[in-house]
Amino acid sequence: MKRQLAYFLVIFIGFLTLSGHFINYSPLNNFIDNDATQWFDIISGFAAFLGVVNLLQLHLNKISQKKDNWRYSIITLLGFLIMIFFGFIYNGSSVALGPHLKKEGSAFYWMFQNIYLPLGATMFALLAFFVASASYRAFKIRNFEATLLLISGVFLMIGRVPIGQLIPWWMSLEIYICLLFALIANRFKDKKKMLTLLTLSLLIFPILIFSLNLHDLALFKIPNLQEWIMDVPATAGSRAIMIGIALGTIAQSYRIITGREKSILGD
Amino acid sequence: MTQYIKYVLIPFLTLLFYFFFPFPLFLEGNETTFVCVIILCFIVEYFIEKAKNGDKIYMRPIAAIKAMEEAVGRATEMGKPVLYVPGISSLDQIDTISGLTILGHVAGMTAEYDAGLQVPVCVPIVMETAKETCKEAYLKKGRSDLYRNDMVHYVTDDQFAYAAGVNGIMLREKPAAVFFQGKFYAESLILAETGNSIGAIQIAGTGSSSQIPFFVTACDYTLIGEEFYAASAYLSGSPEMLGSIKGQDYVKVGCIIMIVFVFISSALNGYGIINFDVSSLFRINIIR
Secondary structure, X not given: OHHHHHHHHHHHHHHHHHHHOOEOOHXXXXXXXXXXXXXXXXXXXXXXXXXXXXXXXXXXXXXXXXXXXXXHHHHXXXXXXXXXXXXXXXXXXXXXXXXXXXXXXXXXXXXXXXXXXXXXHHHHHHHHHHHHHHHHHHHXXXXXXXXXXXXXXXXXHHHHOHHXXXXXXXXXXXXXXXXXXXXXXXXXXXXXXXXXXXXXXXXXXXXXXXXXXXXXXXXXXXXXXXHHHHHHHHHHHHHHHHHHHHHHHHHHHHHHHOOOOOHHHOO | OHHHOHHHHHHHHHHHHHHHOOOOOEOOOOHHHHHHHHHHHHHHHHHHHHHHOOOOOOOOOXXXXXXXXXXXXXXXXXXXXXXXXXXXXXXXXXXXXXHHHHHHHHHHHHHHHOOOEEEEEOOHHHHHHHHHHHXXXXXXXXXXXXXXXXXXXXXXXXXXXXXXXXXXHHXXXXXXXXXXXXXXXXXXXXXXXXXXXXXXXXXXXXOOOOOHHHHHHHOOEEEEOHHHHHHHHHHHOOHHHHHHHHHHHHHHHHHHHHHHHHHHXXXXXXXXXOOOOHHHHHOOOOOO
16 A cells, blocks of 8 residues: 555656646646745655655664764764764854854864865876776777777877967878878788888878868868767767666656656565 | 557557647646656566567677676685675666665575675665665575675665775675675775775676766676666566666667768758758757
8 A cells, every 4th residue: 555655656646747848737837846845855855854864873882783884974974073063062153143154254164165075086186097007998009999989089189289279281181190190000910011001191191181272171180070069979879878868767757657666666 | 469559549549639738737848858758668568578578589699697696605605705886876766766776686696695784875875775675685585584784784875985984894704796786986096996906706787977988997797778777677578677778778779770870961051952950959958
C-alpha cells in the first residue's frame, strides 16, 4: 500500500507538471511555476536536518567504535561544531546574530573568508594538474582517433593564445605538413625515404603556395582554423550528443511518470 | 494489426482536440512541443505494447553496462568496496534520478555478490532517496541482513568540499570499482582522475555534455548521452522497458530524417527555389 501510494504520487505529480506546460489555467500554471518548487524547497530543508544528523551519527560511530581512520572523524566533527558555535552562538562583532554571517569583523565571516574559501579554491586549483595529466593520457598517440584528437588539441591551444595570431602563413603550412606526415608515418617502411619526402615537402610546398598566390587563404591562419574546429566539427558532435540527451530525458521521464521505471524504489 | 490502430487514432484525435478546441484551454506558443511530446509518447507506447506481446527486441551491446557486473564482481574478488557517486545535484535533475535508478541495480548486484557498497552524497534529499533505493534493492535480493544504514551517507553540500571528501574516501579505502552516475560539474575530473590513480575500474555516466570528455579520458567506461538514461531500462531487461528504448531509437531516426529534410529545404529556400522557411516551424517556445 505504501509503495502504491508512492507510485500514485509520482504519476499524479508527473502528469500534473507536464500538463502545466500546455494547459492555460492560471491556478495550475501558478502551482507548477511557484508552489511546487516551494514545496520542493521545504522538503529539501527538512532533509538538510536529516543530513546533519546522518553526518553526526556516522562520525560519532566511527570514533566510538575506533574504526579505521577514526581520527579524521574528530577533525570533521570539530570543524562542524566550531562553525555551528560561531554561526549560532558566538558573534565576535557588534552586528546582531544572523546578519553577522555576512558582515566583515565577525568570527564566522573571518573563518569563511580565510579558511573555507581558500580550501575550496585549493581544490579547484588542483583541476589544472588533473587536466594536464588527463590531457597527457588522451593525447598519447595510440591510434588514428587519438592522433586526430592531438592534432585538433594542438591547433586549439595555439589558436587561442596571442602568439597564434603572430604565426606566419608559411609556418602554419610547415606545421600542417609535419602533422600530415605524423598521421601517415606508419605507412612508410623505409624511414629514410619518409625523411627525404618530408624535407622535400617542407621546402617545395611553401614555394608552390607562394607562387600560386594562395598564402592569403584563411586556412593558413591558425586562429581561423581553431575557430572552424570549434564551430563546425565540435558543434556538430556536441549537438548530436545533445539531441540524444534530450530524447533520452523525455523517454526516461515518460517511463518514470507512467510508473514503469521502478528501480528508484528498489523494484 | 488492429490492436495497434489505437496508437495512430488516439494521438490523431488528441491533436485534433488540441488544435481545434474552440476555447482558449491551451497555452499558445507550445504547439510544436505538444505535437512532439504526443508523437514521442505514442511511439514509445507502441513499442512497449509490441514488446509485451512477445516481439523480440535487439539491444546493441553497451560495453559500460556490461562492465557494471564485472566491476562489482572484481570488487568482490578483491575484497574491496564499491563506491557509487550519484553526482552533486538534487532530485530536480533528471540525471540524478537516472543515477539513482542505476544505483538500484548496482545495489542489487552488491547484495547478490556480498560486496561492500559506499554511497557518499552531496544533497540530503538525495541521501534519503538513495537510502530507500539501496534498502529496497537489498530486500528484493533477500539480503536485507547485509544492508547497513551508513552505506549511504551525507558528506557536504559544497561542490569542492564534496570532491575533497569523496577523494579522501577513495584514497583511504581504495575501492575496486567506482561508479560516477549523475549530474556532475567541474569536480568530475578531480574525482575521475583520483579514481584512476588508485587503479579502480571506473564506470561513468552523465547527461552533462561538457563533462563527458573528462569522463571519457579518465574512466574505463562511459555512458554517453542517451545511453545513460537507457542504462536502467537495459539493466532491468524487462520487455516493456526495452520496448521503450526501441521506441526512443525510432524517434531518433525520425529526428535524423527531419534534420536532413530541413537542411535540404533550407538550402532550397536559401537559393530561392522555394519560398518557405521550413525551419521556422521547428522554432519552439517552451518557456512562457
